[in-house]
Amino acid sequence: MADSLLAKLGDLTFTAEEQDAVVVTHNAVAILAEDFASSLVGKVVSPPTIDGSRLIRQFCSIWKDDKVLSISEINSNFFLISFASPMNRTNVLKRGPWDFQKYWFALEQADPNQTIHDYSFQHMCIWVRIHNIPLSLMTAALARVLGASVGKVIMTDTCLEDGNMGEFMRVRVLFDTSKPLRRCVVLSRPDAKASMCPLQYERLPLFCHG
Structure with missing residues (x-):
């Protein structure tokens, strides 16, 4: 509603009275x-x-x-x-x-200086499982490198709850939901054949930015 009203105002010519700013002391009204x-x-x-x-x-x-x-x-x-x-x-x-x-x-x-229309709600923080990793590379360092291909890495987890190494690595990333979900990452090494590593998103809700 506010966006459409502002767009309409953009086509108007204002009087001098309308252009006079109302000066307020922030602490008095906020x-x-x-x-x-x-x-x-x-x-x-x-x-x-x-x-x-x-x-x-x-x-x-x-x-x-x-x-x-x-x-x-x-x-x-x-x-x-x-x-x-x-x-x-x-x-x-x-x-x-x-x-x-x-x-x-x-x-x-919450940001005290933003209106409700300033929030984009475009980024989601979520755990991602990275599968098909060689056992010798199940490290937090590689999890950070591969996770960076999905989004901003927040933290990593290479072990299950009982302390054993699992069949996948977990990385928590902040990613842009306006882009298609990445389904895999290709792991390339000089001494071995490149391998495709499927990605699995934990607790992924339905969302639509259409």
Whole structure:
């Protein structure tokens, strides 16, 4: 709505009175910036409009141990989420991606200087499994190199929960959801035949940027 209104205003000529700026003191009218330090904004990236009240009930229950204070529906599919501390907010981000009715519930840190239209919700942080790696190369160093072909590497994991080396490496990456999902990476070595390494995304929700 706001985008279309701004586009229409771009074709108009304004009077001198309309162009006079209204000067305000930020601290007098704004919510304190500290209040945003423990907040997230979220959007369900889905074609249909979702039931906001149902989403609020669901995630208040899921995040109760992370001391969520409130979830407010700002606009259709768009929410402001407040936590008791920045640590609680960070814990929720680390455990993502989240979904609602199988659609991606994208989260970003709240910025006091942005409008709801400034958030792109374009990047997802997710664990990716890299298969078909020779045992001698199951290292965190190679996981970082191969993971960088998918997105920005956040952390790596080359062992299963019991401490044994698994049949794949895991790497947590931040990737651009506006691009097609990468399905494999080719591992090339001077002393061996190149091999194709399939990629498997963990807990990948449905999402649409169409």
